[in-house]
Structures are given as C-alpha cells and as structure tokens.
Amino acid sequence: MKKVSTLPRNHRPLWSGLGVHFAPEYAGNSNKPLHPTFNRRAAVKSGLAWLKLQRKYTIMKNTIKLPVPRKDLEFPLMKALEKRRTKRKWKDDSLSNQELSNLLWAACGITKAETKRSKSKRTTPSASNSQAIKIYVAMKKGLFLYDEKKHQMILILSKDIRENIGTQKMMRSAPVGLIYVSDYSKFKMYIAKNDNQKWFVSGTDTGFISQNVYLYCAAANLCTVILGLVDRDKLHKIMGLKEDEKVVYTQVVGKSLDET
Ligand SMILES: Cc1cc2nc3c(=O)[nH]c(=O)nc-3n(C[C@H](O)[C@H](O)[C@H](O)COP(=O)(O)O)c2cc1C
Numbered sequence: 627m628k629k630v631s632t633l634p635r636n637h638r639p640l641w642s643g644l645g646v647h648f649a650p651e652y653a654g655n656s657n658k659p660l661h662p663t664f665n666r667r668a669a670v671k672s673g674l675a676w677l678k679l680q681r682k683y684t685i686m687k688n689t690i691k692l693p694v695p696r697k698d699l700e701f702p703l704m705k706a707l708e709k710r711r712t713k714r715k716w717k718d719d720s721l722s723n724q725e726l727s728n729l730l731w732a733a734c735g736i737t738k739a740e741t742k743r744s745k746s747k748r749t750t751p752s753a754s755n756s757q758a759i760k761i762y763v764a765m766k767k768g769l770f771l772y773d774e775k776k777h778q779m780i781l782i783l784s785k786d787i788r789e790n791i792g793t794q795k796m797m798r799s800a801p802v803g804l805i806y807v808s809d810y811s812k813f814k815m816y817i818a819k820n821d822n823q824k825w826f827v828s829g830t831d832t833g834f835i836s837q838n839v840y841l842y843c844a845a846a847n848l849c850t851v852i853l854g855l856v857d858r859d860k861l862h863k864i865m866g867l868k869e870d871e872k873v874v875y876t877q878v879v880g881k882s883l884d885e886t
Contacts, residue, residue, distance in 0.1 A: 688780065688781040689778050689780050689781065690723065690778060690779040690781075691776075691778045692726060692730065692777050692779065693723055693727050694777075695731035695732075695735060696724065696727075696728055699845060699846070701844075701845035701846075703841075705845075706841045706844040706845045707841070707844075709844040709845075710840045710843075710844040711844070712850070712851050712852070713849035713850065713851070713882070714796055714797075714851055715849065715883055716799075716800060716801070716849045716879075716880025716881055716882065716883065717880060717882070717883055718799070719801065719880075719881045720766065720801045721802055721848075721879065721881065725846065725848070726779070726802070727777070728846065729802075729839060729842055729846075729879060730763070730772045730774070730779075731749065732838045732839060732841070733750070733761055733772075733804070733838050733839050733842075734748045734749060734750050734757075734761060734774055734835050735748065735749050735774055735777065736748060736774050736775060736777075737749055745757070748774065749838055750838055751831075751834055752831045752834075753813075753817050753827045753831060754816075756814065756827075756831075757812065758810070758813055758828065758831060759806050759807070759808055759809075759828065759835055759874070760772070760807045760808075760809060761804055761805070761806060761807075761835070762782065762804070762805040762865065763779055763802060763803070763804060763805075764786075764791060764802070764804075765786070765801065765802055765803075766786050766788070766801070767784075768783055768785060769781075769782045769783040769865065770782060782865070782866075783866075787803075787861075790860055790861050791805070791853065791856070791876050792853040792856050792878070793855045793856065793857055797853060797878050800879065800880045801879070801880050802879040802880065803876055803878050803879075804839065804879065805861065805865070805873060805876050806876065807865075807871050807872065808824070808825075808832070808871070808872045809870065809871050810824050810828075810872065811870050825872070828872065829874060829875075832874045832875050836852045836877055839877055847881075847882045847885070848879055848880065848881060848882060849880050849881070849883075850878065850879045850880075851877065851878050852875055852876075853876045853877060856873065856875065861873045861876075
C-alpha cells in the first residue's frame, strides 16, 4: 500500500523521503511496517538526484576542462621554424592551463568536427586518419589522458610518474611529460598488417605530433625535448596500458629560463 505523509512538510522527520530504513527506529528491520511519513516516490526521486549529482561531481573532480586554445596567437611560422630547438633546461614552474590547452591543441586538437559521414580531423595527419596516437600528460598532480574531442584532460592516476618519462636524469625535473601511446586496435588491416608495420606507422604519426609541439614551444617560448631514451616496458606497466597500446616516444616541456 502506498504511504503518503499526512504531516505538513516542515513537520516531517528529516529522513522522510529518503527511505524508511534511514529512520532510526526502523533501521535494519525490514519486517516493521513502513513509517507513516514514508513517501516511496519522493525517496526514489531524491535518491536518483543524489546519485546523478554524485556522478557529475566525480567526473568533474577527475577532469580538467581546458580553456579554449588561443588560436589568435601571433608568431610567424617561418620564425617558429627557425627558432625550433631541442632545449634541455627549464624553469621549475608548472605550465598554466592556457599553455596546456594551446600545447595539446597544437599537438592533436580537433580542427574539423566529426559528421555522420566522416570522422573528425586533427591538427596533425595520421595514416588513413586512424588517429591511433593518444597523448598522456604526466604532471606533479598526476597522469592525465588528453581527450581532444572535449578538449579536456581526464585523470588516469593520482600519482607523479615523471621520474619514468625518460632514462636521462635531467628529464625527471620537467614540469610536463607528454607520453605518446599508439593504440594498435585503431589500425585497419590495409594500413598495417603486422606489428612491424604498426610500429613504423606509429613512429611516423608521432613525429608529426611532436613537430607541432616543437613549433608551438618555439612560438610560446617554451623548452622541449622529444625522447627516444625511454624504458617503454616500465612506463607501460606503470600506466596500466593494454596489450595493444604501445608507448612510442615521450616529450618533455617546460618554461624557458630566458624571456625571449
Ligand atoms: C626520434 C628522436 C629521438 C630523440 N631522443 C632523444 C633523447 O632520448 N634524449 C635527448 O636528449 N634528445 C633526444 N632527441 C633530440 C635530438 O638529440 C635533437 O633533435 C638533435 O640533437 C637535434 O637538435 P635540434 O632538435 O635542436 O635540432 C631525439 C630526437 C629525435 C628526432
């Protein structure tokens, strides 16, 4: 039988609408009749609302929504090409969210949204538009995955794994470590038939991304190094990657020591 409270709203006990088992005298005793003020529909409704809020909060807590990338940044392309350099020293400062936003968008941000007929396009080319390279971002506050579709970073590990970014000691101090991971499951058969071909295409696709990062860094006065000296197996384990996800290269980024 449906029980509806006859008490005015402000006289109902606190647990009214939350479920009879929350009422102290009913706690844990399912044989007792329902509390006279129990309203099942309200209970379900408030429970669902609470769950929805909880889920939204968890997603927000584990995601960094990046600001819109500054596409109006002015720096001549030819100058960026000239200034592009591998620099192995940086300030002990983290990058701002705006810098991360620009950097990740330059690396593989979306430049054409997907439609019903075609896949999205990125700032960098990829074999048959497979978009197999994912970018993980290692920072002091944890390891994140760049979700280019929503231009946000999703928390993967609440752990600083930067000491594994490269085997050279100096690389551990970089504020940002980009980890380029190839998802082999995204390659169609005609692009890469075996692991050798998949590895080759992964290296090529990563090269384009890395060069975009180099050029953005040149234009934004940041320092960067692409790293081949990486213990890939160790990183793979630490990051909890799947069998067909492979660490290709890593790339460190930091703020320049000089202002120009
Ligand atoms: C595929 C690749 C792997 C590299 N790996 C490393 C590395 O592990 N450590 C490092 O300090 N530099 C690394 N570099 C950077 C090169 O040493 C650097 O590009 C080269 O000395 C030329 O300097 P430049 O980039 O300033 O023109 C790598 C470069 C490439 C293209």
